[in-house]
Amino acid sequence: MSADWFRRRFLPRGPLPAPRPPRPRASPVPYRRPRFLRGSGSSSGPTDASRRPDARPVRSPVRGRSLPWNAGYAEIINAEKSEFNEDQAACGKLCIRRCEFGVEEDQEWLTLCSEEFLTGHYWALFDGHGGPAAAILAANTLHSCLRRQLEAVVEGMVATQPPMHLSGRCICPSDPQFVEEKGIRTEDLVIGALESAFQECDEVIGRELEASGQVGGCTALVAMSLKGKLYVANAGDSRAILVRRDEVRPLSSEFTPETERQRIQQLAFIYPELLAGEFTRLEFPRRLKGDDLGQKVLFRDHHMSGWSYKCVEKSDLKYPLIHGQGRQARLLGTLAVSRGLGDHQLRVLDTNIQLKPFLLSVPQVTVLNMDQLEPQEEDVVVMATDGLWDVLSNEQVARLVRHFLPGNREDPHRFSELAKMLIRSTQGMDDSPIQEGQVSYDDVSVFVIPLHHQGQGHSSH
Amino acid sequence: MSADWFRRRFLPRGPLPAPRPPRPRASPVPYRRPRFLRGSGSSSGPTDASRRPDARPVRSPVRGRSLPWNAGYAEIINAEKSEFNEDQAACGKLCIRRCEFGVEEDQEWLTLCSEEFLTGHYWALFDGHGGPAAAILAANTLHSCLRRQLEAVVEGMVATQPPMHLSGRCICPSDPQFVEEKGIRTEDLVIGALESAFQECDEVIGRELEASGQVGGCTALVAMSLKGKLYVANAGDSRAILVRRDEVRPLSSEFTPETERQRIQQLAFIYPELLAGEFTRLEFPRRLKGDDLGQKVLFRDHHMSGWSYKCVEKSDLKYPLIHGQGRQARLLGTLAVSRGLGDHQLRVLDTNIQLKPFLLSVPQVTVLNMDQLEPQEEDVVVMATDGLWDVLSNEQVARLVRHFLPGNREDPHRFSELAKMLIRSTQGMDDSPIQEGQVSYDDVSVFVIPLHHQGQGHSSH
Numbered sequence: 001m002s003a004d005w006f007r008r009r010f011l012p013r014g015p016l017p018a019p020r021p022p023r024p025r026a027s028p029v030p031y032r033r034p035r036f037l038r039g040s041g042s043s044s045g046p047t048d049a050s051r052r053p054d055a056r057p058v059r060s061p062v063r064g065r066s067l068p069w070n071a072g073y074a075e076i077i078n079a080e081k082s083e084f085n086e087d088q089a090a091c092g093k094l095c096i097r098r099c100e101f102g103v104e105e106d107q108e109w110l111t112l113c114s115e116e117f118l119t120g121h122y123w124a125l126f127d128g129h130g131g132p133a134a135a136i137l138a139a140n141t142l143h144s145c146l147r148r149q150l151e152a153v154v155e156g157m158v159a160t161q162p163p164m165h166l167s168g169r170c171i172c173p174s175d176p177q178f179v180e181e182k183g184i185r186t187e188d189l190v191i192g193a194l195e196s197a198f199q200e201c202d203e204v205i206g207r208e209l210e211a212s213g214q215v216g217g218c219t220a221l222v223a224m225s226l227k228g229k230l231y232v233a234n235a236g237d238s239r240a241i242l243v244r245r246d247e248v249r250p251l252s253s254e255f256t257p258e259t260e261r262q263r264i265q266q267l268a269f270i271y272p273e274l275l276a277g278e279f280t281r282l283e284f285p286r287r288l289k290g291d292d293l294g295q296k297v298l299f300r301d302h303h304m305s306g307w308s309y310k311c312v313e314k315s316d317l318k319y320p321l322i323h324g325q326g327r328q329a330r331l332l333g334t335l336a337v338s339r340g341l342g343d344h345q346l347r348v349l350d351t352n353i354q355l356k357p358f359l360l361s362v363p364q365v366t367v368l369n370m371d372q373l374e375p376q377e378e379d380v381v382v383m384a385t386d387g388l389w390d391v392l393s394n395e396q397v398a399r400l401v402r403h404f405l406p407g408n409r410e411d412p413h414r415f416s417e418l419a420k421m422l423i424r425s426t427q428g429m430d431d432s433p434i435q436e437g438q439v440s441y442d443d444v445s446v447f448v449i450p451l452h453h454q455g456q457g458h459s460s461h
Numbered sequence: 462m463s464a465d466w467f468r469r470r471f472l473p474r475g476p477l478p479a480p481r482p483p484r485p486r487a488s489p490v491p492y493r494r495p496r497f498l499r500g501s502g503s504s505s506g507p508t509d510a511s512r513r514p515d516a517r518p519v520r521s522p523v524r525g526r527s528l529p530w531n532a533g534y535a536e537i538i539n540a541e542k543s544e545f546n547e548d549q550a551a552c553g554k555l556c557i558r559r560c561e562f563g564v565e566e567d568q569e570w571l572t573l574c575s576e577e578f579l580t581g582h583y584w585a586l587f588d589g590h591g592g593p594a595a596a597i598l599a600a601n602t603l604h605s606c607l608r609r610q611l612e613a614v615v616e617g618m619v620a621t622q623p624p625m626h627l628s629g630r631c632i633c634p635s636d637p638q639f640v641e642e643k644g645i646r647t648e649d650l651v652i653g654a655l656e657s658a659f660q661e662c663d664e665v666i667g668r669e670l671e672a673s674g675q676v677g678g679c680t681a682l683v684a685m686s687l688k689g690k691l692y693v694a695n696a697g698d699s700r701a702i703l704v705r706r707d708e709v710r711p712l713s714s715e716f717t718p719e720t721e722r723q724r725i726q727q728l729a730f731i732y733p734e735l736l737a738g739e740f741t742r743l744e745f746p747r748r749l750k751g752d753d754l755g756q757k758v759l760f761r762d763h764h765m766s767g768w769s770y771k772c773v774e775k776s777d778l779k780y781p782l783i784h785g786q787g788r789q790a791r792l793l794g795t796l797a798v799s800r801g802l803g804d805h806q807l808r809v810l811d812t813n814i815q816l817k818p819f820l821l822s823v824p825q826v827t828v829l830n831m832d833q834l835e836p837q838e839e840d841v842v843v844m845a846t847d848g849l850w851d852v853l854s855n856e857q858v859a860r861l862v863r864h865f866l867p868g869n870r871e872d873p874h875r876f877s878e879l880a881k882m883l884i885r886s887t888q889g890m891d892d893s894p895i896q897e898g899q900v901s902y903d904d905v906s907v908f909v910i911p912l913h914h915q916g917q918g919h920s921s922h
Contacts, residue, residue, distance in 0.1 A: 002730075003730050003731055003732070003733055006731075152769075152770070153769060153770055156759075156770065162759060162768065164746050164747070164758055164759055165753075165756050165757060165758055166756075166757035166758070166770045167756075167757060175746065175747055178746035178747040179746050179759065181746075181786045182746050182786060184746065184759060184768050187767075188767045188768040189767065189768055189769070190767065191766055191767025191768075192761075192765055192766075192767030192768045192769035193767070193769070194767070195764065195765050195766065195767055195769075196769060199764075269463075269464050270464055270467075270731060271464070272464050285625050285636065285639035285640050285642075285643050285645065286625070286636055286639040292626075295626050295627075295628075296626060296627035296628060297625055297626055297627070298617075298623060298625055298640065298645060300653075303656065303660075303821075303823045304653055304656050304823075305652055305653075305656065305825075305826065306648075306649045306650065306651065306652025306653030306654070306655070306656055306826065307623065307645050307649040307650055307652075307653045308613075308614060308650070308653035308654070308656075308657060309613070309614055309617065309627045325642045325643060326642075360764075362764045362765075364766075365766065365767065
């Protein structure tokens, strides 16, 4: 993406053209649940049962089907917020080949390679909005993008330190001292590959949705194991935490209009055209009214962490670029997340104002060094969409994990049972620690990934 | 500042105009050392003595002169890097009045007010470059800007929580629930005032330098006590740390072309015109050469935390926007810091390419709650320009502090003695812990601020 491209795409000189009516050239993305749920209940469309919390089924893989690392999974559909469960999930083995062989990728279960060179594992959650299509496309696609991006740099991942030049055919010396000085490590290539994969996947989704005349977007949270490290890449408001006996460690941050306020305000400062005169980029404690004109009120602009006062002018009465607090915060009155995939066609209702220029598809990546961690018997990573974290804190989830696991050591399916129990806790069942009236009406999806005995066995041929 | 202003100022449409030759209308800013050093040795111009490390004097206030909170101070001039000591310092009492009285500010020692309402203290270090003028102007000016910005919001600082409307004359309800929901606290107003003060000071310096036909810039590091809290605001590569018996806590981060790489690369992505076709915004492990053309080499762009490989094109051979590592990293081959005051006229040598659009004057502010901290006998904040931190780590400074203070409890001047000892340690004297050959040839300035018995005594009438 170049700056010129950005300007052409988002800053038309004349009056904005009407959004192109979608011209479907491909068939729409069919709704489905993750394939690893097959056999665990109805898998297409919502259940016929009433959507009362106690009637919505909590689904998880059938007993006997094991996910990578014996991870657990469970999900529940929302309470009639949308027709479909807009969450999606994917997991599988990730086989990185040294060369491209052009193998067809017709299986969702990620056995993507014929000649494997490096093997990893992959777990991903996608929380869709504006329809289920983007999340389904992401679940179908992101692992392939990731594999492709990793294969493009895999030669650089073999050495202790990535070489300055990828192929050994450079006629000039490869200058390892410069790579050394910059402190570039193998894991930086994996981080770069994750960043590129999210962007590539975003482009694929944009093309596919346009072709099929569909719309929508989704968040993406990925955990990937590779060469003794666990990489967690997040774009959106899902969350991953590490739970150990004596430690609860966040492995991701949430990206919302609130947490990315300064970045978003700054873009509106640089390109005021993006707001088409309909919004103010300034933040106030509440939306201003005519009565506030001429008064000094609290405000923040893009360069400010603190607050100050300004004299209210007429333009300050416009609808705010970011409005509302916490769960209610919305970007341009429309979207609750500021990073994710898709949303290429999303506009503010009844306007031509686009959301996409304010959204980032690039994830933040954190790295867990499994060798240094020396995972113990009941150390797990819990990944979940925002429906879980809206009603349970990290500490509450950690307490539930620590309470559940020791009593269920013999059950080979215990991590899915734990995931189911976590979801039931969001519905006010199972002696849930949540407060009265705080049940989750959202889609909720949870992976529980056990770390014990996993870090060591990484293969590297 | 508006986006239009930014574009007019930095993005001329036609060929760039030659930089205006400075037309001095005011007399140049006279060189001086901080006034609180009066009587402690020669105070104007460099010493006549040779600049060998052992011959350059370490200066500190004369015995008997006490700085706010009995803080210590010491400085040393560089080893012939420049004619003058480009570091500057200021400290004093900060009296915030409820109304503007227009009192003349003719004293550097900051007794700025007739009717005080809130009282704080202020310590500041400025590390100049391109001449001493900007740092001197900042030392003369920033406290006044800060006082003015605090006085503009002081009414909002009286209540437990700032009111939505500053004056009580609003005809609409002041909606405390919105301020409550946003979690806006009194300290956010102080942070906002610090942010505004740095920007106001930057504008003053720009005007003054243009009027006097001088050039230059400086970093700024400020510690300010107010209502039981210590605020540390930093723009540049100076550093403040808290040293306690069992803890060393950084109170600031450094802002350099390396630490702000993504912000700087992003601006060049948005406005490629700023590079005038002379620089590449991409980062490579080293500057590329003709031999690299067509090869796949390691690179990073603005959206990447990780690294990837790209096929080298001709435009990648240009000089990099950010070049060099660590201490040697330079923005546009010119500047080692990415935040600070001044530099309004600074251009890349022999070009019209301006540095200023890439620089921020806004500081990062951290807050130390003195009441919660319960400072002990030998808890201090050490503030110093980069000359100290280039050769001593936070831990080394902490060890020197902990070793020095207990043995010097009786000396009322011990914090200045400690500051002098820290500076001598950068010169390889006094059993210095630094490694052979690692002496500092830079200007070095140090404040040591004792915290014991200080948090409690804050006045608030």
